[in-house]
Amino acid sequence: MDLILVRLVFINCVNQERVLMSGNEASSNAVTNNENSTNLLKVNKARLKWACRRGMLELDVLFIPFVDEAYDDLSTKEQFTFERLLTCQDPELFAWFMGHEVCEDTELNTMVQLILNRVKV
Numbered sequence: 001m002d003l004i005l006v007r008l009v010f011i012n013c014v015n016q017e018r019v020l021m022s023g024n025e026a027s028s029n030a031v032t033n034n035e036n037s038t039n040l041l042k043v044n045k046a047r048l049k050w051a052c053r054r055g056m057l058e059l060d061v062l063f064i065p066f067v068d069e070a071y072d073d074l075s076t077k078e079q080f081t082f083e084r085l086l087t088c089q090d091p092e093l094f095a096w097f098m099g100h101e102v103c104e105d106t107e108l109n110t111m112v113q114l115i116l117n118r119v120k121v
Helices: 002-020 023-052 057-069 076-085 090-097 106-119
Strands: none
Touching: 023 057, 057 090, 057 106, 076 106, 090 106
């Protein structure tokens, strides 16, 4: 949930900056804002990869490559869903990914299926 909060705060700050800036000021600060955005995304991605390190190797093997290879291609809504998936407990995640149980949350279940299809499990 911390990643979601950080992302929302960042988006809110960027939107407020855009409203406050005039045209010339906005264009002169565009390069700086892009650099700051890139740095923040790198930090968020590092935190996300850290959150993918679980107590079970089976989950690490699924999550870490997914973040490296597919996370950036997800829509914003899918990224939030993935981040929400990471807040679930390891036993639940293990049961969903191994097919022992089906996640009742449709968004999370869709993300589980997306990850499984991507790694061809």
